[in-house]
Amino acid sequence: GVLLGAVDSRGIVSAVKELQDAGIPIGVIIRNIPNAGKIDVTVDPNIFGIGQQxxxxxxxxLFSKYGAYEGAVLEIEGALTDNFSVDSHNGFMDIMEKFPSVTIVSKEATDWSFEKAANIAEDWLTVNPDTDLIYSHSDWLTQALPPVLKRLGYGPAGEENHVFVISSGAMPFGLPHIRTGYIDMITEIPTLKVSKLAAYWLLQIAQGNEIPDEVNLFEPGLSVKMINTKVKVGEKSWGTHISVPPAVVTQKNVDDPNLWGNIYD
Known part of the structure; x- marks a missing residue:
């Protein structure tokens, strides 16, 4: 079998179809591949759900600042041709559109460019210095923001001139900014849990076994032991789908040794 982690879920379609034509089982992690027919198993962290989180x-x-659900938010998106960014935005707006007192402006950091993310943040904050929060779709982009915030005179968490920053990933270059207070919350993309689950069930498929309606998760970190916690298996237009729930990282748990960003630091 072949386990894929597609950066470009559209550009890889022809290669996936060649594998399918050859009868080779395929597993996919993180980003689903929606236009290549039925994939044997896709395991992801529910990107739409990460947007909701x-x-x-x-x-x-915002409530901690104002005692109400109000404020001004800048959303920095990744490439809008990438279903990761599309699902992140749609999940975010699925909840935020119910709170009209929160103003949201979304801007694309084309091609996941953290240089463009930095420029977006600097240009926006220069004109809109009272922005309350920045939501960046990934630590890959978010790592560019602390230098901008410092240059413009914004401080870390706990200071009056602080701009909240939230992100997704819990990557090695994201967690240090939680520690310094320039990122407030990161929704983890549980890469190790996702990868272990996908590899296990891809092997089972290659051996002729079927995936049941519920499957056990693996222990966190590098352990290959399963735990009693189960998640449901679903069927999507692109095939069998398993979603691994993420954690939220703050200063309280940023040093957890099982976070993959700490393992590969």
Whole structure:
């Protein structure tokens, strides 16, 4: 079998179809591949759900500041041709559109360019210095923001001139900014849990076994032991789908040794 982590879920379609024509089982992690017919198993962290969690994080932070669900938010998106960014935005707006007192402006950092993310943040904050929160779709982009915030005179969490920043990933270059207070919350993309689950069930498929309606998750970190916690298996237009729930990282748990960003630091 072949386990794929597609950066470009559209550009890889022809290669996937060649594997399918050859009868080779395929597993996919993180980004689904929606236009290549039925994939044997896709395991992801529910990107739409991560967008929803980002909305919950946003609302909690705004409420902590104002005692109400109100404020001004800048959303920095990745490439809009990437279903990761599309699902992140749609999940975020699925909840945020119910809170009209929160103003949201979305801007695309084309091609996941953190240089463009930095320029977006600097240009926006220069004109809109009272922005309350920035939601960046990934630590890959978010790592560009602390230098901008410092240059413009914004401080870390706990200071009056702080701009809330939330992100997704819990990557090695995201977690340090939680520690310094320039990122407030990161919704983890549980890469290790996703990868272990996908590899296990891809092997089972290659051996002729079927995936049941529920499957056990693996222990966090590098352990290959399963735990009693189960998640449901679903069927999507692109094939069998398993979603692994993420955690929210703050200063309280940023040093958890099982976070993949700490393992590969």
């Amino acid at each position: 980002a909305a919950v994080n946003t609302l909690n932070l």
